[in-house]
Amino acid sequence: MAGKIMSLTEAAALVQDGDLLALGGNALTRIPAAFVRELARRRREGLRLVKTAGAYDVDLLCAAGAVAQTQTGYVGFENLFGLAPSYRRGVEEGSVRAVEHACSTVIAGLRASAYGLPSQPVAGLDGSDVAAHTGFRQVKDPYTGESVYMVPGIRPRFAILHVTYADAEGNARIEGGAFEDVLMSRAAESVILTAERIEETAFFVEKPDRTAVPAFMVQAVVHAPGGARPGGCHPFYDIDEDAVGAYLDSASGAESLRAHLDSWEERDYAGSAAVSGDVV
Amino acid sequence: MSTALREGASEEVRAAADRMAVFLSRFIRDGELVFHGVASALPMAAMVMARNTHAPNLTYLNIPGGVDPRPSFLPGSTVARQLMEGALSYFTLTEIFDLSARGKLGLAFLGGAQIDAQGDMNLSFIGDPAAPNVRLPGGAGSAHILPTARRTVLWRTVHDAKSFPERCDFVTASGNVDAVVTPLCIFEKVDGRLRVKTIHEGVTPDALRAATGFDLGDLERASTTPEPTDAERAALTAADPEGVRLREFI
Numbered sequence: 001m002a003g004k005i006m007s008l009t010e011a012a013a014l015v016q017d018g019d020l021l022a023l024g025g026n027a028l029t030r031i032p033a034a035f036v037r038e039l040a041r042r043r044r045e046g047l048r049l050v051k052t053a054g055a056y057d058v059d060l061l062c063a064a065g066a067v068a069q070t071q072t073g074y075v076g077f078e079n080l081f082g083l084a085p086s087y088r089r090g091v092e093e094g095s096v097r098a099v100e101h102a103c104s105t106v107i108a109g110l111r112a113s114a115y116g117l118p119s120q121p122v123a124g125l126d127g128s129d130v131a132a133h134t135g136f137r138q139v140k141d142p143y144t145g146e147s148v149y150m151v152p153g154i155r156p157r158f159a160i161l162h163v164t165y166a167d168a169e170g171n172a173r174i175e176g177g178a179f180e181d182v183l184m185s186r187a188a189e190s191v192i193l194t195a196e197r198i199e200e201t202a203f204f205v206e207k208p209d210r211t212a213v214p215a216f217m218v219q220a221v222v223h224a225p226g227g228a229r230p231g232g233c234h235p236f237y238d239i240d241e242d243a244v245g246a247y248l249d250s251a252s253g254a255e256s257l258r259a260h261l262d263s264w265e266e267r268d269y270a271g272s273a274a275v276s277g278d279v280v
Numbered sequence: 281m282s283t284a285l286r287e288g289a290s291e292e293v294r295a296a297a298d299r300m301a302v303f304l305s306r307f308i309r310d311g312e313l314v315f316h317g318v319a320s321a322l323p324m325a326a327m328v329m330a331r332n333t334h335a336p337n338l339t340y341l342n343i344p345g346g347v348d349p350r351p352s353f354l355p356g357s358t359v360a361r362q363l364m365e366g367a368l369s370y371f372t373l374t375e376i377f378d379l380s381a382r383g384k385l386g387l388a389f390l391g392g393a394q395i396d397a398q399g400d401m402n403l404s405f406i407g408d409p410a411a412p413n414v415r416l417p418g419g420a421g422s423a424h425i426l427p428t429a430r431r432t433v434l435w436r437t438v439h440d441a442k443s444f445p446e447r448c449d450f451v452t453a454s455g456n457v458d459a460v461v462t463p464l465c466i467f468e469k470v471d472g473r474l475r476v477k478t479i480h481e482g483v484t485p486d487a488l489r490a491a492t493g494f495d496l497g498d499l500e501r502a503s504t505t506p507e508p509t510d511a512e513r514a515a516l517t518a519a520d521p522e523g524v525r526l527r528e529f530i
Contacts, residue, residue: 079357080527102421128427
């Protein structure tokens with residue numbers, strides 16, 4: 001029954017310094033928060049992050065000095081708290097290289113990899129400085145002669161996805177918005193799941209069309225109830241604004257960041273590492 | 281939290297938030313496919329409001345993918361799960377980009393930290409992009425949607441010379457801008473340049489010029505923006521009773 005279930009610590013150890021990671025969820029919703037906290041505790045370095053719209057996850061890894069590069073369309077705390085302070089500081093000081101994307105070009109790069117292609121044509125970008133700044137090249141379509149931007153493939157080492165339900169083998173169901181998680185799973189070399197609940201495989205047999213990620217793509221499954229906190233996760237909990245605010249207060253210094261990580265440790269390790277089917 | 285929002289905001293901020301939400305909603309045409317993205321509390325309120333006033337047949341699209349949601353409350357994060365509640369179908373962000381690329385997205389609302397005289401916007405860098413003074417969040421989908429959506433309306437809750445320069449420090453996105461809504465005025469784009477269409481009540485032309493970093497030209501043709509009507513105010517309050525729109529001003 002153990003299947004691919006492992007502890008949060010064991011799963012985080014699969015990630016090597018310098019890896020390219022796609023982080024699932026969007027902004028403060030269904031983010032792999034417990035997993036990124038564990039990466040910070042393990043003092044990973046030189047990570048390269050891919051995401052359409054990031055917030056706590058990208059900022060916390062920047063605060064921990066774990067990030068060398070980001071490929072994102074947006075990183076911030078929206079109208080709740082504004083700019084992402086540690087991401088901003090990392091980019092402004094030069095320790096984090098922000099590869100400027102639109103959300104659509106992140107998707108295009110992931111699509112290229114998912115389709116097994118080196119690059120992907122993308123619409124839009126006309127009149128924007130993003131293409132020149134990032135180095136997206138134009139080619140002529142061989143049939144119409146129309147100019148089109150090509151986005152190079154983005155092939156993450158892992159897609160890190162916090163899902164609603166998974167079984168021990170890695171079949172995963174997502175409730176609510178799936179964002180780019182499914183595409184990330186297809187674009188990445190492998191997938192690490194953290195899951196709110198571990199279900200019996202029969203749960204997935206009932207509605208196979210609802211299985212967003214099939215087990216054969218998945219390397220590791222972590223039982224992580226509350227694993228998206230302080231973000232929200234449908235249908236179990238909403239964004240905890242006070243806890244996001246507490247993070248932002250702590251992210252400015254190494255000691256306060258350590259205290260933040262410590263304060264979450266018990267909850268992050270609350271999942272059952274050796275799970276039987278009835279543990280939910 | 282929400283009550284504190286309303287009570288903590290000054291009269292001036294509440295008036296500006298109400299005006300901007302109502303003015304944004306007026307750009308929505310009945311039957312249109314309308315999209316807002318991340319960090320978009322004002323357009324979210326405007327879209328929910330418009331559905332209950334002049335645009336009952338709009339199709340509401342958003343990043344979580346809920347088509348025509350009926351959120352139990354308006355969330356502070358505009359990609360939160362409430363935007364899936366009561367939705368009739370599921371249409372992802374990727375599909376919304378593709379829809380826009382096919383020329384079928386009707387109207388999108390997009391914010392900018394800088395909006396320049398050409399109607400181009402910047403959400404990327406202040407200062408030299410190679411060594412920025414400020415790293416902004418990034419433009420999310422704007423570089424794709426501005427040139428591909430049929431119409432876009434931009435908004436910015438701060439109207440000062442830095443926010444409205446002759447040229448952006450970096451052009452994150454450029455394209456089919458119909459209008460720009462600010463706390464002071466509404467711009468329209470005419471022959472590739474922003475022109476003041478209407479000035480909000482109580483704002484003098486001199487104050488507007490002083491607060492804008494590019495030449496506004498002749499303001500004689502600009503009329504006064506019609507104030508929100510009682511019916512619009514009531515619809516806005518019903519759509520956003522908690523005052524989530526105020527978050528854009530804090």
